[in-house]
Amino acid sequence: MPRPHIRPRTAIGAAFVAALLLSGCGNAGELESAGATPTAVGPVQLWPELPPISAPPVDYGESDTEHIPGIQAPGGDVHAVDPVAVVQAEVAAHPGRVTGSDGLYERTAQQIRDCKKRPKACPVLKPYYRDLTGDGKDELIVGITMPGQQTAIRVYMPEKGGLTRIMSDVEPIVSVELAGRDLILRAVSAGIPGYEYRTAWSWDEQQRAMLPARDEIIRVKPSRPGATEPPADAR
Numbered sequence: 001m002p003r004p005h006i007r008p009r010t011a012i013g014a015a016f017v018a019a020l021l022l023s024g025c026g027n028a029g030e031l032e033s034a035g036a037t038p039t040a041v042g043p044v045q046l047w048p049e050l051p052p053i054s055a056p057p058v059d060y061g062e063s064d065t066e067h068i069p070g071i072q073a074p075g076g077d078v079h080a081v082d083p084v085a086v087v088q089a090e091v092a093a094h095p096g097r098v099t100g101s102d103g104l105y106e107r108t109a110q111q112i113r114d115c116k117k118r119p120k121a122c123p124v125l126k127p128y129y130r131d132l133t134g135d136g137k138d139e140l141i142v143g144i145t146m147p148g149q150q151t152a153i154r155v156y157m158p159e160k161g162g163l164t165r166i167m168s169d170v171e172p173i174v175s176v177e178l179a180g181r182d183l184i185l186r187a188v189s190a191g192i193p194g195y196e197y198r199t200a201w202s203w204d205e206q207q208r209a210m211l212p213a214r215d216e217i218i219r220v221k222p223s224r225p226g227a228t229e230p231p232a233d234a235r
Contacts, residue, residue, distance in 0.1 A: 065164055065165060065166050065207075065208060065209045066164065066165050067159075067162060067163070067164050067165075068086055068089050068090060068093075068156065068162060068163040068164070068165060069089055069092075069093055070089050070092075071085065071086055071089050071162055071163045072161060072162055073158045073161065073162055073163055074161065076137045076158035076159075076161075077137075077158070078129060078137075078138055078139065078140040078156065078158050078163070079129060079138065081140060081156075081163065083124060083127040083140060083142050084112070084115045084116075084122065084124050086140065086142065086156060086163060087112055087124050087142060087144060087154075088112055088113065088115070090154075090165070091104065091109045091112050091113065103170070104144070104146065104152065105146055105147055107147065108123055108144065108145075108146045108147070111123050112124065112144070123144050123145040123146065124142060124143075124144055125142070125143035125144065125145065126143075127140055127141060127142055128141040128178070129141065130178050130181070130183075131181065132155065132157075132181050132182075132183065132203050132210065133157060133166075133181075133203045134181060134203065137157075137158055139155050139156060139157050139158075139166070140155070140156040140163070141153070141154075141155050141183065142154045142155075142156070143173075143176070146170070148172070149172050150170055150171065150172055150173075151170070151171065151172070151173035152168070152169070152170045153167070153168070153169050153170075153171070153173070153176060153183070153185060154167060154168045154169075155167035155168075155183065155201075155210055166203075166208070166209045166210050167183070167201055167209065167210035169185065169201075171185060171187035171188075171197075172187055172188040172190075173185060173186070173187055174186040174187060174188060174196060179200070181202065181203060182200045182201065182202050182213075183200070183201040183210065184198065184199070184200050184201070185197075185198070185199050185201065186198050186218075187199070189217060192217070194219060194220060194221075195217050195218060195219055195220060196217070196218050196220050197215065197216070197217060197218075198215075198216045198217075198218050199212045199214070199215050199216075200212070200213050200214040200215075201213065202214075
């Protein structure tokens with residue numbers, strides 16, 4: 001016996017809408033035609049004669065990872081690791097360095113060294129934990145406050161019984177959010193008043209690092225009258 005023919009939902013819906021439009025009823029609330037729909041136009045390449053770029057793209061993951069010396073994470077459990085001790089180990093490994101992904105102002109580095117003696121002045125913020133790499137184990141997410149309203153954000157992955165830093169960034173942070181396995185940073189836009197940067201950092205398996213996968217510049221409400229600029233960085 002042949003199977004009954006079933007009209008697709010889209011065809012039934014289109015026929016219903018067409019019937020309403022052709023009915024000619026003028027009662028309020030009924031559907032009305034909005035006119036012809038503009039024809040979709042595909043993307044058009046401009047200047048196709050431009051020569052190809054010979055320089056390779058910058059590889060963001062090359063310098064963003066580093067093993068943390070002297071830190072153990074038995075069983076790959078970052079919850080058992082003291083986040084202050086992790087940052088102290090990085091400071092000890094890079095004495096006097098104030099630039100680059102590990103760069104900390106000397107005042108901040110000294111505050112980190114003195115965290116046990118002066119805990120209230122310790123710039124290491126409360127740690128957070130999330131599986132950002134998708135391997136079933138949490139990563140350690142650390143924030144460090146610095147002069148000039150700057151905040152350093154670092155992520156550490158348990159690996160080979162220790163920790164590997166897979167992300168490091170310093171920005172005038174407005175907020176930090178976790179969305180799935182992405183770490184989203186909102187930062188003040190330098191030199192563009194009324195805008196913020198929003199960057200989504202995602203795990204890249206090939207580089208084995210957290211990389212800035214998506215960047216946006218977002219319009220925000222203007223600051224209140226009389227608001228002052230952030231103070232200059234003090235070293």
